[in-house]
Amino acid sequence: MNKRFYLTTAIDYVNGQPHIGHAYEKVVTDILARAHRSLGEEVFFLTGVDEHGQKVQQTAAANGKTPQAYCDELAALWRAFAQKLDLSVDDLIRTTQPRHQLAVQAALARLHAGGHLYQAEYRGFYSTKEETFLTEKDRRPDGTFDPSFGEVTELVEHNYYFRLKSHQAWLIEYLEQHPEFVQPLSRRNEVLGFLKNNELEDLCITRPAARLSWGIPLPFDPAYVTYVWFDALLNYITLPAAYGDETVIKSLGLEAPTGDAIAQPLNLWPADIQVIGKDIVKFHAVYWPIMLRALGLPLPKTLLVHGWWQSEGQKMSKSIGNVVDPIKVIDEWGVDAFRFYVTRELSIGPDGNWTDEGFRSRYHAELANGIGNLVNRSLSMLKRYRQGVVPARHDELAAAAARAATETIGQLRACELQPALVTIGGLIAQANQYVDRTAPFKLAKDPAQATRLDEVLYNLTETCRILAVLLWPFMPSTAVKIYTQLGLVGAPDKMDAITWGGLVPGHVTSDPVALFPRKDQPPVKPGVKK
Numbered sequence: 001m002n003k004r005f006y007l008t009t010a011i012d013y014v015n016g017q018p019h020i021g022h023a024y025e026k027v028v029t030d031i032l033a034r035a036h037r038s039l040g041e042e043v044f045f046l047t048g049v050d051e052h053g054q055k056v057q058q059t060a061a062a063n064g065k066t067p068q069a070y071c072d073e074l075a076a077l078w079r080a081f082a083q084k085l086d087l088s089v090d091d092l093i094r095t096t097q098p099r100h101q102l103a104v105q106a107a108l109a110r111l112h113a114g115g116h117l118y119q120a121e122y123r124g125f126y127s128t129k130e131e132t133f134l135t136e137k138d139r140r141p142d143g144t145f146d147p148s149f150g151e152v153t154e155l156v157e158h159n160y161y162f163r164l165k166s167h168q169a170w171l172i173e174y175l176e177q178h179p180e181f182v183q184p185l186s187r188r189n190e191v192l193g194f195l196k197n198n199e200l201e202d203l204c205i206t207r208p209a210a211r212l213s214w215g216i217p218l219p220f221d222p223a224y225v226t227y228v229w230f231d232a233l234l235n236y237i238t239l240p241a242a243y244g245d246e247t248v249i250k251s252l253g254l255e256a257p258t259g260d261a262i263a264q265p266l267n268l269w270p271a272d273i274q275v276i277g278k279d280i281v282k283f284h285a286v287y288w289p290i291m292l293r294a295l296g297l298p299l300p301k302t303l304l305v306h307g308w309w310q311s312e313g314q315k316m317s318k319s320i321g322n323v324v325d326p327i328k329v330i331d332e333w334g335v336d337a338f339r340f341y342v343t344r345e346l347s348i349g350p351d352g353n354w355t356d357e358g359f360r361s362r363y364h365a366e367l368a369n370g371i372g373n374l375v376n377r378s379l380s381m382l383k384r385y386r387q388g389v390v391p392a393r394h395d396e397l398a399a400a401a402a403r404a405a406t407e408t409i410g411q412l413r414a415c416e417l418q419p420a421l422v423t424i425g426g427l428i429a430q431a432n433q434y435v436d437r438t439a440p441f442k443l444a445k446d447p448a449q450a451t452r453l454d455e456v457l458y459n460l461t462e463t464c465r466i467l468a469v470l471l472w473p474f475m476p477s478t479a480v481k482i483y484t485q486l487g488l489v490g491a492p493d494k495m496d497a498i499t500w501g502g503l504v505p506g507h508v509t510s511d512p513v514a515l516f517p518r519k520d521q522p523p524v525k526p527g528v529k530k
């Protein structure tokens with residue numbers, strides 16, 4: 001059975017407000033998923049929501065709802081959010097689903113039987129807001145805890161612990177030998193630095209059910225529920241277990257897939273790319289590999305760590321009122337403009353800064369004047385001068401298009417999305433300059449230049465077609481619109497179609513329609529909530 005190319009995102013806290021940060025991560029993963037599909041791979045793209053924990057239990061109670069009813073409502077919003085972003089997800093996992101819980105319990109039973117867990121007393125200061133015990137390092141110089149931790153109380157509990165200490169040496173070695181494991185390299189170096197300079201403390205992986213009932217019960221001790229992070233990380237393998245992944249099913253000691261009956265089992269694990277934000281690197285680059293190793297499972301090939309978005313130069317916060325609402329931006333400017341801006345503006349790794357001005361300016365310069373103008377004027381001229389009929393093939397821009405295509409493909413394979421958009425932008429600029437240089441509107445006035453006009457029109461129309469193929473992972477509906485205007489059926493969703501000469505002479509194109517209408521007049525604020 002073939003293994004699918006498996007991509008995952010972090011699973012969002014169901015009770016959070018979907019904002020540009022969540023949207024960015026999901027769009028980046030979607031572009032990678034579409035790119036790999038377009039390159040001919042069988043892909044599985046998973047996203048999801050993280051539903052357990054104290055905050056959910058408390059907020060549900062405050063709203064007079066059961067936690068499950070509360071989560072059901074919110075999960076529906078997150079599902080709609082994924083659709084709004086035009087994500088080509090294959091599944092959306094919820095940590096309250098039986099398929100997840102069954103596999104989490106199987107994993108816990110395995111770890112328990114393998115001697116990876118032990119029980120011990122814990123005494124410490126607990127932040128309810130952060131759902132974590134604080135350490136001495138969290139104290140401020142005056143001995144108090146930062147108000148960002150919310151209410152901090154001293155607790156004594158007996159809990160289950162997951163042994164981490166004994167794993168430190170091999171993990172350091174693994175990171176050293178696999179520089180591709182945590183990307184970009186700066187993040188991998190941070191993780192290595194942390195592991196070399198600190199002794200890992202075993203991880204408390206339970207909460208007494210008396211204090212927190214909204215979690216997955218331990219299969220061997222129902223007085224406890226599973227720590228929300230331990231439960232959440234496992235989603236990346238519980239989903240494969242639901243689809244009958246042979247490696248995962250075997251390692252969890254399951255007898256059958258935990259999901260609904262499936263026609264054909266899928267092999268997904270190990271994940272090829274796991275996309276996460278910089279704040280959750282420790283969970284994914286330290287705890288997660290150790291959990292997998294303890295379960296006898298291979299590690300994911302790559303953890304791709306992105307930076308955080310600020311808005312107008314500041315951390316996004318409700319009180320400042322600068323939270324960028326992606327839904328509002330999409331309703332006003334279209335989903336592809338949003339997908340384009342976040343990917344073009346920020347490379348994967350550093351932090352980014354959303355500005356309304358930056359968004360408007362890229363929209364006009366690169367979408368309206370760039371690809372929009374190129375497609376519009378190429379097809380309008382073909383219509384005006386040749387009734388929309390594609391002339392004889394000519395190869396003047398073929399080499400430039402081939403160069404851009406090869407470079408873009410290499411960049412997509414290397415997860416370099418911003419550079420790929422720069423490459424594609426280069427081809428758009430070249431084609432726009434070609435119009436200015438060859439001046440088809442002048443050629444059209446001189447009957448002696450009819451052949452030259454044919455040549456120019458072929459080069460432009462064919463370049464538009466190739467651009468549709470290259471842009472498809474980034475802006476799928478725009479790419480389809482370009483195809484439709486070219487009179488082609490279906491979606492430009494296969495990279496195979498980048499070979500020059502796809503448009504055959506005599507083919508009739510359709511009417512051009514503006515892809516990204518200019519919106520220069522009224523000063524609107526695209527993202528900021530009023």
Ligand code: MSP
Nearest residue numbers: 010011012013021022050232233276277278308309
């Ligand atoms: N539920 C955990 C993840 C569990 S994964 C097994 C969680 N959820 S979250 O909703 O807080 O964050 C989800 C993702 O969104 C994380 O990867 C996080 O880094 C990302 N972002 C949240 N705010 C962000 C920005 N302002 N900018 C970019 N991404 C950010 O953590």
